[in-house]
Amino acid sequence: MRRLAGCLFALTLLGAGATAMEARPNADDPDLERRLLALTADLRCVVCQNESLAESRAPLAKDLRQEVRALMRQGRSDKEVVEYLTARYGDFVLYRPPFKPATYLLWIGPALFLGVGGIAWFLTIRRRQRKTAADRILDGDSGTDPPLY
């Protein structure tokens, strides 16, 4: 049992060694890497469209991360980096697209649907309540209220 545990421990160490190898470029400048990660998590990988630029393993995503890294080293702000990317790939790279005429429906849509649904719900409830009240009068039941469901 103990030997098995030892083997497993050794294996975990091996695994840790392997990941450390892959992550080595990050160690140069942890602050910059943190900034890179935070920014690219909000950007879309243009090849595999449902992955963020931070997590994608596509070669182009790797190149783009390298490009963003280089821009950051040159002292460009996050906004300038995003402008650099949108100039090339359009708003499509942004997971949070800007609020403009083409995206009004995208941003307001959910609230609009909720509003329409809410009004429909309210009207239905009111109609039902009126109906049950009318039924009660028709039934001549003016006394105790039935339980409302």
Add this chain to the structure above:
Amino acid sequence: MKRWLPFAVFAVLLAFLFVGLWLDPREVPSPFIGKPAPAFTLPVLERPGQTFSPAQANGEPWLLNVWAPWCRTCRKEHPYLMQLAASGVAIYGLNWQDQAGEAAGLLAEIGNPYVLNAVDHDGRAGIDWGVTGVPETFLIDADGMIRAKHSGPLSERVWNRKFAPLLQGKGS
């Protein structure tokens, strides 16, 4: 009347989803349409020692076809490019991320539809052109403005729908 309302909502939803089935998620609006072609200076595949910049191709409408020898879809597109080139369309190639350097050999084998190929070894020019994959084709007018872009293989259908009308407008 009220009873039909849920059905109507369902029908509208169904219509949206049905149309969505036929949309191509790669068909992303390009921010380059109507903008000047991004500059680059890259070595020419066919003529070692020479370089090519997009400005050199201006004067007549031309195509920039981004391709790579390792790209299977590009091979599928190749016969149509040969046909286009034969009909007098100026096609310039951007040989994208060809790390193995197989382009020259492959073109010698299957035929070369390009006026010339610019070698974008590390894909930097590709990034400046917003390339997301190969093949991609840009239509650049005589003044060096990008007029259209197509992601995916060119075909007669795509050509007639997206590119040919623009060329007629300019009286190519």
